[in-house]
Amino acid sequence: MAGKTLFDKIWDAHVVEAVPDGPQVLYIDRHLIHEVTSPQAFAGLEKRGIPLFRPQQTIATADHNVPTKNQHLPINDPLSKSQVDALIANCARHGVELYGLGHPNQGIVHVIGPELGITQPGMTIVCGDSHTSTHGAFGCIAFGIGTSEVEQVFSTQCILQTRPKTMRIKVNGSLAEGVGAKDIILYIIAQISTSGGTGYFVEFAGSAIESLSMEGRMTVCNMSIELGARGGMIAPDETTFAYMQGRDFAPKGEEWAKNMAFWKTLYTDEDAVFDKEINFAAADIEPMITYGTNPAMGVGVSQPLPVANGDPSFAKALDYMQFAEGQPILDQEVDFVFIGSCTNSRIEDLREVAALVKGRKKAANITAWIVPGSKRVEEQAKEEGLDKILAEAGFELREPGCSACLAMNEDKIPAGKYCVSTSNRNFEGRQGPGSRTLLASPATAAVAAITGKITDVRKFLN
Amino acid sequence: MEAFTTLISTAAPLPLENVDTDQVIPARFLKATTRAGFGDNLFRDWRYHADGTMKEDFVLNKVKGAAILLAGKNFGCGSSREHAAWALYDYGFRVVVSSFFADIFKNNALNNGLLPVQVSDGFLQKLFAAVAADPQQKIKIDLENQQIAIVGRDEAEGFAINAYKKHCLLNGLDDIDFLISKKDAIEKFERRALA
Numbered sequence: 001m002a003g004k005t006l007f008d009k010i011w012d013a014h015v016v017e018a019v020p021d022g023p024q025v026l027y028i029d030r031h032l033i034h035e036v037t038s039p040q041a042f043a044g045l046e047k048r049g050i051p052l053f054r055p056q057q058t059i060a061t062a063d064h065n066v067p068t069k070n071q072h073l074p075i076n077d078p079l080s081k082s083q084v085d086a087l088i089a090n091c092a093r094h095g096v097e098l099y100g101l102g103h104p105n106q107g108i109v110h111v112i113g114p115e116l117g118i119t120q121p122g123m124t125i126v127c128g129d130s131h132t133s134t135h136g137a138f139g140c141i142a143f144g145i146g147t148s149e150v151e152q153v154f155s156t157q158c159i160l161q162t163r164p165k166t167m168r169i170k171v172n173g174s175l176a177e178g179v180g181a182k183d184i185i186l187y188i189i190a191q192i193s194t195s196g197g198t199g200y201f202v203e204f205a206g207s208a209i210e211s212l213s214m215e216g217r218m219t220v221c222n223m224s225i226e227l228g229a230r231g232g233m234i235a236p237d238e239t240t241f242a243y244m245q246g247r248d249f250a251p252k253g254e255e256w257a258k259n260m261a262f263w264k265t266l267y268t269d270e271d272a273v274f275d276k277e278i279n280f281a282a283a284d285i286e287p288m289i290t291y292g293t294n295p296a297m298g299v300g301v302s303q304p305l306p307v308a309n310g311d312p313s314f315a316k317a318l319d320y321m322q323f324a325e326g327q328p329i330l331d332q333e334v335d336f337v338f339i340g341s342c343t344n345s346r347i348e349d350l351r352e353v354a355a356l357v358k359g360r361k362k363a364a365n366i367t368a369w370i371v372p373g374s375k376r377v378e379e380q381a382k383e384e385g386l387d388k389i390l391a392e393a394g395f396e397l398r399e400p401g402c403s404a405c406l407a408m409n410e411d412k413i414p415a416g417k418y419c420v421s422t423s424n425r426n427f428e429g430r431q432g433p434g435s436r437t438l439l440a441s442p443a444t445a446a447v448a449a450i451t452g453k454i455t456d457v458r459k460f461l462n
Numbered sequence: 463m464e465a466f467t468t469l470i471s472t473a474a475p476l477p478l479e480n481v482d483t484d485q486v487i488p489a490r491f492l493k494a495t496t497r498a499g500f501g502d503n504l505f506r507d508w509r510y511h512a513d514g515t516m517k518e519d520f521v522l523n524k525v526k527g528a529a530i531l532l533a534g535k536n537f538g539c540g541s542s543r544e545h546a547a548w549a550l551y552d553y554g555f556r557v558v559v560s561s562f563f564a565d566i567f568k569n570n571a572l573n574n575g576l577l578p579v580q581v582s583d584g585f586l587q588k589l590f591a592a593v594a595a596d597p598q599q600k601i602k603i604d605l606e607n608q609q610i611a612i613v614g615r616d617e618a619e620g621f622a623i624n625a626y627k628k629h630c631l632l633n634g635l636d637d638i639d640f641l642i643s644k645k646d647a648i649e650k651f652e653r654r655a656l657a
């Protein structure tokens with residue numbers, strides 16, 4: 001019998017029952033919720049008159065809709081406030097632990113799960129948010145779900161799912177200086193398109209992936225959804241275990257040893273067969289930037305933009321961005337720099353930005369926001385004095401939340417303005433109606449803030 | 463959930479690829495705590511100018527009463543927001559036809575009685591052409607026989623759907639009732655797996 005992939009091992013261990021010629025009943029270990037996609041599911045539960053099945057396996061935070069200034073004051077926007085209030089009331093009524101505003105564990109749902117040790121190898125994790133794929137960096141099956149599915153998990157701790165196909169994407173070799181995890185994933189998406197992974201669950205592997213820190217692995221898995229994939233994952237190894245050790249909810253003592261024995265079985269067997277395999281060479285990757293209105297519309301910073309070839313969707317995107325086909329992207333002037341989101345708002349990202357901007361000043365034309373992924377990241381940044389370095393460079397360090405990643409709160413990029421953003425989506429209006437987003441790594445964003453335009457970070461390093 | 467059997471309707475054509483759910487319903491309209499009323503803001507920024515006036519040339523401002531949306535490849539990519547399916551349904555759509563759907567959108571649609579019909583690229587082009595030639599052209603979707611047809615012409619194509627989901631849609635059943643009926647098996651699983 002052929003061996004199993006990492007995905008198969010975890011999936012198979014969680015199937016309660018398979019519906020003949022249909023989906024499978026999949027058991028969920030951890031359910032993360034937030035204010036935007038949960039209220040209708042709580043309402044559904046109450047309409048059925050049933051309790052939340054496993055409240056202890058449910059963790060809530062307020063992130064999508066929260067202000068990133070003055071979080072100690074009541075929320076101004078009445079609609080945002082009512083959504084956050086609904087979360088507070090629903091969690092209280094159903095016995096769910098809530099890390100709401102003011103709580104030291106509050107933050108973006110995909111930042112706090114790993115940082116608190118809630119996210120562990122071998123688990124199944126879901127959340128009503130597509131970037132749940134982030135947690136796959138720990139060698140678990142984690143994916144985003146819709147609100148009806150949130151209600152399924154509330155009701156039964158299970159979800160009905162069709163088993164996805166498996167794909168392995170290997171990135172081999174070592175990365176050039178100035179090239180990081182974000183560039184890897186933007187490169188992969190540009191190569192295989194936003195639907196290249198649809199129907200698949202992706203395992204990332206290869207020496208370039210293995211050499212990444214946990215933060216970097218999270219960035220890669222985070223954007224696997226931008227390939228259309230159901231999720232992404234990376235086999236746990238010493239880097240994973242070292243990151244987890246001592247975290248609040250990570251197992252301790254004897255439990256740790258017991259878990260370690262299990263975690264070490266979580267890898268793809270040599271003879272396992274994937275439905276699809278793709279290989280890339282790390283050496284081919286340069287710092288990436290997107291120029292269009294979906295995450296696959298990306299190029300290396302030194303490259304010219306492609307030519308439309310009469311494709312109306314492509315032409316519409318360039319028109320929206322006010323770019324010309326074939327133009328260089330380097331030296332393109334921008335207005336905003338946003339460093340944040342569940343893709344790149346962890347402490348490592350803030351350190352990288354601080355190191356690049358230390359002793360320098362942002363360009364006069366730039367507004368630079370840096371929004372930490374969680375209260376803990378914010379605290380840590382202050383402890384390390386990063387806040388001062390960033391303030392001296394003219395960056396505004398805000399309080400944790402999704403912020404300008406999706407602009408549900410006040411943090412909006414004005415219409416027509418260009419923003420270099422470390423987030424994951426450059427859709428029309430994603431950062432505010434009419435806003436124009438260029439996705440990039442924290443390093444590329446940091447140097448854009450200093451120069452006021454798209455800059456090759458490699459030149460900056462020399 | 464409402465049952466779906468057969469639908470005959472005109473169609474609204476949106477021949478763009480990679481339509482993401484941020485376009486279907488922008489994030490700033492996700493602040494409601496109920497499922498109702500999202501149709502008003504369906505395709506908000508394509509349908510209306512910033513000052514709230516209509517963009518005359520957007521398809522939904524020209525074509526009224528269509529229960530079928532025809533869309534380009536990779537419809538529904540991006541955010542997992544189920545609000546996108548609610549908005550389409552609330553507006554009056556019952557079917558979205560495309561040559562490719564994003565995964566989460568497809569699930570969300572099926573969970574809300576909105577049928578995603580995946581056709582070949584070639585057939586999608588035929589549909590766009592037929593509707594462009596005659597905006598009153600009716601399209602028929604027959605779920606039982608898994609067939610989509612251009613009414614009055616000899617043009618039809620079969621489409622695939624998971625047998626379980628088909629059964630749910632034809633009978634208006636939802637997944638939660640099904641899962642609740644499995645509670646014993648779930649508890650047994652917990653005792654075994656989490657022991």
Ligand code: SF4
Binds near residue numbers: 131
């Ligand atoms: S930071 Fe952006 S992508 Fe991440 S959970 Fe928040 S809104 Fe979603």
